[in-house]
Amino acid sequence: MGTTPMFGWRRSFLRFLYAISERHRSMAPPYRPLAPPPRRVSATMEEYHRHCDEVGFNADEAHNIIKECIDGILGGEDYNQNKINQWTASIVEQSLAHLVKLGKAYKYIVNCAVVQKSAYGFHTASSCFWDTTSDGTCTVRWENRTMNCVVNVFAIAIVL
Numbered sequence: 001m002g003t004t005p006m007f008g009w010r011r012s013f014l015r016f017l018y019a020i021s022e023r024h025r026s027m028a029p030p031y032r033p034l035a036p037p038p039r040r041v042s043a044t045m046e047e048y049h050r051h052c053d054e055v056g057f058n059a060d061e062a063h064n065i066i067k068e069c070i071d072g073i074l075g076g077e078d079y080n081q082n083k084i085n086q087w088t089a090s091i092v093e094q095s096l097a098h099l100v101k102l103g104k105a106y107k108y109i110v111n112c113a114v115v116q117k118s119a120y121g122f123h124t125a126s127s128c129f130w131d132t133t134s135d136g137t138c139t140v141r142w143e144n145r146t147m148n149c150v151v152n153v154f155a156i157a158i159v160l
Contacts (some may be wrong), residue, residue, distance in 0.1 A: 020097025034112050057106065057155040058072045062099060065141040066151050069094045079146040088112045091151060099153065109154040114147055121135065 073090050076084070092110040099108050124133050128137060134157035142149040 023150070031124055056134060057138075057157075059136055059138040060137040062136075062153050062155070063103070063140055065098045066095050066138065066153060067142065069098065070140065070142045070149055070151060074114070074142065074144070074147070074149060077144075079114075079148075082115055088114055091149070095153065097118075097153065099155075104155075105158040105160075106155040107158060109152075109156075111152040111154075112149065113151075114149045117143065123151070124150055124152075125151055126154075128154065134159075 069091055073087055073094070077087075091112045092116075095110050095112075096108055099106075099110070111126075113122075113124065124141075126137070128135070136155050138153045138155075140149075140151045140153075142151075
């Protein structure tokens with residue numbers, strides 16, 4: 001008999017919390033995305049989709065494309081924290097645009113990290129579960145005296 005009022009109190013408190021959450025939910029502003037929408041690469045996948053006889057991802061070709069993009073953007077620059085967002089965005093956008101222009105039936109994911117060089121080093125890893133006969137990855141490591149850059153490209157074959 002001594003525990004009944006406690007359960008009644010809990011039930012009342014839970015009802016109170018539910019009422020507040022419902023009131024709060026009804027007053028919440030409509031959903032708005034926090035980040036701006038992603039920029040569109042200059043062409044659609046359909047424009048570049050061609051059936052090609054080549055099977056598998058050419059990592060050497062992707063490596064050269066990415067290396068040229070990094071050299072063009074970071075070459076001759078010293079580490080500047082205020083420019084990191086601009087540099088990484090430019091590297092991934094240019095790399096993606098050049099990869100898409102190859103006209104191969106792939107979806108691409110491009111990742112870029114730029115860090116200031118230090119005595120602590122920089123370590124990264126990735127893992128994929130996919131069809132190794134058609135999909136592929138390429139990692140480009142670049143450095144100068146003030147910074148390190150690592151770009152990962154993941155290519156997933158489009159199977160129609």
